[in-house]
Amino acid sequence: MVIRTASLNTANNVDVSKLNSAINTYLGEQIVNLIHMQSCQSTNMECMRLAQHGAVVIADQQIAGRGRRGRQWHSPANENIYCSIGIKKKIPANLLGLISLQTGVSIAQVLEELSIPDISLKWPNDILFKGKKLGGILIEAQALSPDEFFLVIGFGLNINLNHKDEESIDQPAASLSMTGKGPFPRATLLVSLIGRILQAVNGFSQHSVAALIDRFERFDILRGEEVKVVTSKQSMHATYLGIEPNGHVRVQTAQGEQSFAAAEISLRQVVHVTD
Ligand code: BTN
Numbered sequence: 001m002v003i004r005t006a007s008l009n010t011a012n013n014v015d016v017s018k019l020n021s022a023i024n025t026y027l028g029e030q031i032v033n034l035i036h037m038q039s040c041q042s043t044n045m046e047c048m049r050l051a052q053h054g055a056v057v058i059a060d061q062q063i064a065g066r067g068r069r070g071r072q073w074h075s076p077a078n079e080n081i082y083c084s085i086g087i088k089k090k091i092p093a094n095l096l097g098l099i100s101l102q103t104g105v106s107i108a109q110v111l112e113e114l115s116i117p118d119i120s121l122k123w124p125n126d127i128l129f130k131g132k133k134l135g136g137i138l139i140e141a142q143a144l145s146p147d148e149f150f151l152v153i154g155f156g157l158n159i160n161l162n163h164k165d166e167e168s169i170d171q172p173a174a175s176l177s178m179t180g181k182g183p184f185p186r187a188t189l190l191v192s193l194i195g196r197i198l199q200a201v202n203g204f205s206q207h208s209v210a211a212l213i214d215r216f217e218r219f220d221i222l223r224g225e226e227v228k229v230v231t232s233k234q235s236m237h238a239t240y241l242g243i244e245p246n247g248h249v250r251v252q253t254a255q256g257e258q259s260f261a262a263a264e265i266s267l268r269q270v271v272h273v274t275d
Contacts, residue, residue, distance in 0.1 A: 014058065019187050023056070026195035032056050039077070042066050044140055044154040047084035051142060051150050056194055058083045065156065068125055068138055069266060073156050074168050080161070080175070081135075081186055084154040085197060092147055095206060097247030097262055100125045100139045101216050102204055103153055106196040107135065108219045110189075116179045120221035122269070123249050124262035127157065128221060132174035134158055153197060159184050209245050216243060226270040227251060229260065237270065 020034040033055045040046050041064040043057040050057070059082045065073030075082055091099075104121045111119045111127075118130045127135035135157035142150045158175035166173050176184045204212070217223065222240040229238050229251055238251035238258075248259040249267060 014060070014187050014190075019190060022187075022191040023194050026191055027198060032194070032198070034058070036060075039063060042154075043082050043084035044138055044152050047086040047152045047154070048140060048142070048150075050086060054086055054088065056083065056085050058190060066138060066154075067136055068262075071170075073136065073138075074165060075156065076161075076165055079165070080159050081155070081157040081190060081193070083156075083190065083194065084152050085194060085201075086150065086152050087198070087201065088144065088148065089151050089201065089204075090148045091204070092206065093143075093149075094246050095209070096139070096141055096149065097124065098209065098212060099151060099153065099201060099204070100137050100262065101243065101247055102200050102208075102212055103137050103139070103155060103197055105212065105215045105219065106200045107137075107155060107157070107193060109215075110192045110196050111176075113192075114181060114184075116176070116181050119219065121216060121219040122221050123243060123267060124247070129174040129176075129179060131221065132172040133169070134174045134176070151201070153201065155193070155197075157189070157193070159186065159189075213243050213245065222267070222269060228268045228270055229253070230266045230268065231260075231264060240267075 014036055016034060016036040023032050035055055035057045037059045039061045040059045042062050043059050044066055046057045047055060061077035062075035062082050065075035067073040104127060107127055108119050108121055120128045122128055125137040126133055135155060138154040140152040144150055160177045161173060161175040176182060225240050227238055227240045229236050236253055238253040241250040241252055244250050244259055248261050250259045
């Protein structure tokens with residue numbers, strides 16, 4: 001990977017130059033260009049704007065944090081992690097969907113190593129604690145050639161959500177403060193998360209696909225579950241079968257086995273409520 005070191009200002013308990021050197025120590029040879037913003041529209045947007053310079057953008061707050069499928073990502077100030085990693089990557093276009101799964105596995109592994117229990121992943125981009133949304137991943141890609149892309153790997157992780165924050169989120173939400181572990185200083189977490197994701201994505205190739213799917217399955221909350229598949233035209237019940245080697249999801253529907261790319265559907269777990 002590219003890259004230069006920038007010396008940047010310190011604010012809101014993230015000491016950027018210490019963080020920058022800690023990430024570079026974690027990575028050994030690599031040198032990350034870390035950019036810290038107190039506030040921005042979206043770290044993904046900033047990272048894409050800096051396209052091809054290879055940067056990691058972190059923010060204390062996002063005014064227009066973006067989620068998957070045009071959703072908003074609730075991004076209050078100084079409470080959580082908002083981070084986007086920009087890298088050039090040679091990868092066949094049909095494997096791009098696996099980058100979100102690789103990022104999720106890297107984040108889940110870091111959290112598990114911190115002894116946080118009940119961490120799971122939900123295809124294609126959710127990080128869950130006790131089944132509630134703890135974090136999300138948004139990958140954006142710009143083609144540089146048919147098999148080389150500038151990738152923006154954006155992830156948000158809730159550390160401290162208060163009741164008001166939880167009410168602003170349109171699904172059951174969790175934060176690390178609920179896990180009974182910690183404390184979770186943002187800077188320390190960022191070093192492990194950025195370091196682990198960069199190592200994994202840089203090292204990812206078509207030879208890593210089977211191992212990645214195995215690792216994902218270990219955290220996969222939907223295994224064997226009944227799900228609702230929502231496309232732009234219809235919604236149907238199905239049984240979740242797992243992940244295909246190109247990152248698509250495979251489900252058993254009344255019409256037989258079908259597979260879908262992340263952009264085509266949203267997938268919900270069917271929860272049966274009993275008295
Ligand atoms: C989702 O679950 O829908 C994905 C959420 C991704 C949120 C992160 S926060 C950092 C980065 N910047 C954004 O605008 N979005 C991602």
